[in-house]
Amino acid sequence: xxxxxxxxxxxxxxxxxxxxxxxxxxxxxxxxxxxxxxxxxxxxxxxxxxxxxxxxxxxxxxxxxxxxxxxxxxxxxxxxxxxxxxxxxxxxxxxxxxxxxxxxxxxxxxxxxxxxxxxxxxxxxxxxxxxxxxxxxxxxxxxxxxxxxxxxxxxxxxxxxxxxxxxxxxxxxxxxxxxxxxxxxxxxxxxxxxxxxxxxxxxxxxxxxxxxxxxxxxxxxxxxxxxxxxxxxxxxxxxxxxxxxxxxxxxxxxxxxxxxxxxxxxxxxxxxxxxxxxxxxxxxxxxxxxxxxxxxxxxxxxxxxx
Numbered sequence: 315x316x317x318x319x320x321x322x323x324x325x326x327x328x329x330x331x332x333x334x335x336x337x338x339x340x341x342x343x344x345x346x347x348x349x350x351x352x353x354x355x356x357x358x359x360x361x362x363x364x365x366x367x368x369x370x371x372x373x374x375x376x377x378x379x380x381x382x383x384x385x386x387x388x389x390x391x392x393x394x395x396x397x398x399x400x401x402x403x404x405x406x407x408x409x410x411x412x413x414x415x416x417x418x419x420x421x422x423x424x425x426x427x428x429x430x431x432x433x434x435x436x437x438x439x440x441x442x443x444x445x446x447x448x449x450x451x452x453x454x455x456x457x458x459x460x461x462x463x464x465x466x467x468x469x470x471x472x473x474x475x476x477x478x479x480x481x482x483x484x485x486x487x488x489x490x491x492x493x494x495x496x497x498x499x500x501x502x503x504x505x506x507x508x509x510x511x512x513x514x515x516x517x518x519x520x521x522x523x524x525x526x527x528x529x530x531x532x533x534x535x536x537x538x539x540x541x542x543x544x545x546x547x548x549x550x551x552x553x554x555x556x557x558x559x560x561x562x563x564x565x566x567x568x569x570x571x572x573x574x575x576x577x578x579x580x581x582x583x584x585x586x587x588x589x590x591x592x593x594x595x596x597x598x599x600x601x602x603x604x605x606x607x608x609x610x611x612x613x614x615x616x617x618x619x620x
Contacts (some may be wrong), residue, residue, distance in 0.1 A: 320455030324482035328506035331545040333534045334372040338427035339594040355393040376389040377597040384417045405429030412451040416456040425455040430464030438470045449478035450484045461487025485510040491499030494557040498525035518548045536585035576600040
């Protein structure tokens, strides 16, 4: 855990690449493999990342029990370098999200990523009440994840920012240019804007112009040097380099990712296996890559010298 205030955490997260580590499971019974997870967090923490998001979407938050989430967050906080912020998940119904927020604070997290409520649709007023309840329950900085059944309108976000001083970020999982333009025009640097679409590298350069200075890199799990080089090219607006790396790896990678629902996570664990950092299988309802797809990913990774 760092000593960052919520506002300082927001600035820190917006200053560099964000890593969303996978959660390690044992092949024989799909139990959380804490030792392997701690080793991997220590490995990732050696790189220049602005924050580690424990048990996030790539970390299969949706497959973990609340007790397991607390174990994962505690392990991340204990294993990461002291100056690396740890962001924990909260989600499901409001009462559960509040309990997860409180548990994350006890576990040593620096901030929270608030996932959409479970299953049900909600009005903007209902979503606002959900976010406010979580923000009131913790002193940690809170980032809302706008996607699926929880797409936050700019007016809602502005109202929440006034009422919740510890609301520090907006993670976009929709890619609506109009919404992002209106939100950034209205809120400016009051919030940190995080790209959260699958394989966010694909959208990183155009979204930078809308104030989205960082994104969640799943590729960082198994290609950390490539991911950092890509991010540097985006921030420096080296368009030719970005397009080259998109063509060489990112876009062919997404073709494998798109073959089945849920592969956005499965392909990351496959990449970990190929590069010598196995993290075990995914939990149901996700499924692992087929052998032929694993071979194609292996060829793709070796093609960039990794």
